[in-house]
Amino acid sequence: xxxxxxxxxxxxxxxxxxxxxxxxxxxxxxxxxxxxxxxxxxxxxxxxxxxxxxxxxxxxxxxxxxxxxxxxxxxxxxxxxxxxxxxxxxxxxxxxxxxxxxxxxxxxxxxxxxxxxxxxxxxxxxxxxxxxxxxxxxxxxxxxxxxxxxxxxxxxxxxxxxxxxxxxxxxxxxxxxxxx
Numbered sequence: 001x002x003x004x005x006x007x008x009x010x011x012x013x014x015x016x017x018x019x020x021x022x023x024x025x026x027x028x029x030x031x032x033x034x035x036x037x038x039x040x041x042x043x044x045x046x047x048x049x050x051x052x053x054x055x056x057x058x059x060x061x062x063x064x065x066x067x068x069x070x071x072x073x074x075x076x077x078x079x080x081x082x083x084x085x086x087x088x089x090x091x092x093x094x095x096x097x098x099x100x101x102x103x104x105x106x107x108x109x110x111x112x113x114x115x116x117x118x119x120x121x122x123x124x125x126x127x128x129x130x131x132x133x134x135x136x137x138x139x140x141x142x143x144x145x146x147x148x149x150x151x152x153x154x155x156x157x158x159x160x161x162x163x164x165x166x167x168x169x170x171x172x173x174x175x176x177x178x179x180x
Contacts, residue, residue: 038163045144052136056129057103061088063133065096069106069120070130076109076119105129 017037027033049060068085083093100106105126111117
């Protein structure tokens with residue numbers, strides 16, 4: 001694993017991310033700068049998504065969970081399987097599905113014959129909400145990525161795939177849970 005002093009950034013020019021965050025000193029390494037740029041970019045995109053969802057009183061995590069649940073179809077999906085498929089860890093899955101259920105966007109049922117397993121299903125209200133919100137998020141995706149042509153988008157996806165694969169153990173869930 002490279003050390004924090006490996007591959008120091010050459011040149012005295014402040015990078016875009018360095019200027020955005022008001023950092024005067026250069027980054028310790030190009031890897032540190034890349035990490036900060038990645039996190040800063042993810043934050044900007046997350047905030048943009050949150051602003052689209054705000055009028056619907058829906059968090060990004062709730063939106064993600066609702067999409068996963070609707071995508072499971074009429075057979076439903078176990079609660080913990082929803083958690084495993086979430087884009088970002090954060091709010092506990094129980095709290096997320098509680099809020100979605102309270103809003104009438106999903107319903108939960110105990111599975112038969114194993115009543116320990118809870119299945120989640122999208123309601124008509126939840127599907128209608130997604131039908132309204134999805135085009136807005138799709139439009140935002142286009143705006144957020146408009147600076148990149150198709151070739152650079154494919155390159156970005158491949159690069160991000162490599163970063164996740166190379167860091168998978170570092171970012172793995174703390175507890176590997178079985179879908180129940």
